[in-house]
Amino acid sequence: MSDLESTSEGGTALLDPPDHFDDLFASERLDPARPLTASRQLRRRQIFSRAMESTQTAAALLAVAMLAFVVYSVASRGASVLSFEFLTAGPPAIEETAGGGIGPMIVGTATLVGIATVIAMPIGILAALYMTEFASRRAARLLRMVLDLLFGVPSIVLALFVFELIVAGKSESGFAGSFALAIIMLPLVARASQETLLLVPQGLRDAAAALGVSHWRALRGVVLPSALGGIITGTVLALARAAGESAPLIILSAVFSRTVNFNIFSEATPNIPVYIYKASTAANPYGWARAWGAAFVLLLFILIVNIGARALHARGRRKMAR
Amino acid sequence: MSTGEANPASRLRALAARSSASAGAVDRLGDAVLRGLCVLAALLALAALAGIAYEVIDGATLAIGRFGLGFLVHTTWQPNFKVFGAGVMLYGLAVTSALAMLLAVPIGIAIALYLAMVAPPRVRNVIGPLVEMLAAIPSVILGFWGILVLAPFLSSDMEPFLHSAIGFLPIFGEPSSTGAGLFTAGLILTIMVVPIIASISRDLFLTVPQEMKDGATALGATRWEMVRGVVLPSTAPGVVAACFLGLGRALGEAIAVAQVIGDGKAIQKLFETGNTAASAIALEFLGAENRLQASSLFYLAVILLVIGLIANLTAQAITRRFLIHRAMTR
Known part of the structure; x- marks a missing residue:
């Protein structure tokens, strides 16, 4: 066997020359015409490397399989329930019967998320403007940290906060739920807006200033319109996230009727996440069937929004780069 | 972009024309208001975080006092x-x-x-x-x-x-x-x-x-x-x-x-x-x-x-x- 095979083990072979480096060349046995084939050592390293690559590929496939498994489970059970009646009618008076639908929950979730967006979007955009246009670097970093921390607050803790603030001593209300959802959306909207605003070329701002345009007109007329696409994408993604959020609603808007109601300040608003949650805690196959349908509707909405936003985002980036 | 309206340069020109025509007082007011709103939004985010900590600790005082x-x-x-x-x-x-x-x-x-x-x-x-x-x-x-x-x-x-x-x-x-x-x-x-x-x-x-x-x-x-x-x-x-x-x-x-x-x-x-x-x-x-x-x-x-x-x-x-x-x- 040749000398090449007896190089030292593993990773150190990369750094240190083999111990017999000098006599490698002195050696009579080293034949310059010897064909360059991989030694057993090298083959072992390559096989190990391939094995690690396969493991990594398997991990990625596992994640994709998991997604497919969950989506398939929901779709196969939920699609069969779907009908016009299911999307419009309320659940039956007795939960342990078939039929009925989730109409009031769809309307309620749309209402809750709509109000949350109306609260979170302007505040989020203004906070982002503050970070990119007005604040000192220090203040911007502080606000960024605050937003990150706000994002990191567990949503169930947020629920207790809003409960103490709005609900305690009164009744549950849809508004309390929306308020909590707005706090969840705020950091998402603000960070997405900030990132887009940072992409707007500084030259545009300078040009506006040089032309004597006042700061606020420049922001309103040039900077914000240029960033609008990214801001809307970020907001819609935050909205999708809020639509599926259940923890605050289980505390703030859980005890609701079977019909559509818009008394958001005095009554709990029916919504899809809490409906699914309640079904999962009861041993009632009819309720499960409706909950699978509700899960399918919700998941479909969220996946479509995510895919759409991703496509828009990619297009927007390409356009910005031009 | 297809329309001239969405083009940043043309937007700039339109703005500049309007700005020079409008009074400086409006601009100063606009600057101040926008700045104020942005600061307010930033403070709201801070207040939310502080409020969460305060309310949650406040709700827990009874149990903290009892069980330590x-x-x-x-x-x-x-x-x-x-x-x-x-x-x-x-x-x-x-x-x-x-x-x-x-x-x-x-x-x-x-x-x-x-x-x-x-x-x-x-x-x-x-x-x-x-x-x-x-x-x-x-x-x-x-x-x-x-x-x-x-x-x-x-x-x-x-x-x-x-x-x-x-x-x-x-x-x-x-x-x-x-x-x-x-x-x-x-x-x-x-x-x-x-x-x-x-x-x-x-x-x-x-x-x-x-x-x-x-x-x-x-x-x-x-x-x-x-x-x-x-x-x-x-x-x-x-x-x-x-x-x-x-x-x-x-x-x-x-x-x-x-x-x-x-x-x-x-x-x-x-x-x-x-x-x-x-x-x-x-x-x-x-x-x-x-x-x-x-x-x-x-x-x-x-x-x-x-x-x-x-x-x-x-x-x-x-x-x-x-x-x-x-x-x-x-």
Whole structure:
């Protein structure tokens, strides 16, 4: 066997020359015409490397399989329930019967998320403007940290906060739920807006200033319109996230009727996440069937929004780069 | 862009024309108002964070005064006798989070390596978003799926298998009858944490300079040796930060865990039921029998908030140091 095979083990072979480096060349046995084939050592390293690559590929496939498994489970059970009646009618008076639908929950979730967006979007955009246009670097970093921390607050803790603030001593209300959802959306909207605003070329701002345009007109007329696409994408993604959020609603808007109601300040608003949650805690196959349908509707909405936003985002980036 | 209206330059020109025509007083007012609104929005975000901390601690004062720090270790939780201790919840929190991290960290990093190093760009652009999509599934749907689909499978197949294979480890007990328990909760959390670690780590791995990777390859390193020797060491702090963010998510998840953990009231083995701080709040808050129970749940929320914020701040601190280090060594 040749000398090449007896190089030292593993990773150190990369750094240190083999111990017999000098006599490698002195050696009579080293034949310059010897064909360059991989030694057993090298083959072992390559096989190990391939094995690690396969493991990594398997991990990625596992994640994709998991997604497919969950989506398939929901779709196969939920699609069969779907009908016009299911999307419009309320659940039956007795939960342990078939039929009925989730109409009031769809309307309620749309209402809750709509109000949350109306609260979170302007505040989020203004906070982002503050970070990119007005604040000192220090203040911007502080606000960024605050937003990150706000994002990191567990949503169930947020629920207790809003409960103490709005609900305690009164009744549950849809508004309390929306308020909590707005706090969840705020950091998402603000960070997405900030990132887009940072992409707007500084030259545009300078040009506006040089032309004597006042700061606020420049922001309103040039900077914000240029960033609008990214801001809307970020907001819609935050909205999708809020639509599926259940923890605050289980505390703030859980005890609701079977019909559509818009008394958001005095009554709990029916919504899809809490409906699914309640079904999962009861041993009632009819309720499960409706909950699978509700899960399918919700998941479909969220996946479509995510895919759409991703496509828009990619297009927007390409356009910005031009 | 097709229309002249949307063109920044033409917008600028129109603005300039209008500005010179309008009075300076309006502009000064506009500047001040916009600035004021932005500051107000920033203060609102700060107030929300401060308000959360204040209200949650305020709600917990009763329980903090009654039980003190002993709350953290006592395992009795009996609303009828007004005795509350968080031992069971904190045990459940530790076990489920540990299981989730044990599985999610290697899987997440492996996925990130696949996406950044192995997959051709075309494949990466399909699989990357799919993995991130896993994070978009609402937790209530994941929990519903967990209790109706995953749990029956676990109790009939996986748990008996694990019990017979590695049941000699004290933590693996008898398989559960329903599939609801700490183990199922840990797996559901794993599904939630993997995409977080994977997507952040992938972005980090993609930032490793090509020259460094080429250098390793030129020295004769195989792809894995290049990963071990160059990619992982140069991004390690960022990956750790990603893991802390994932941990923060696992600790705070309430609903999916509440759905699959079985609402257990004692410290039990892995396949048995349990509770976490977050799931206990979700399960018991509305049905709280007395003020002390509600206050004890607030106490749990304080613990969650503290651990969650620490995990988040740690991640931020690591990221900041890492980025500064990066900037200096470039």
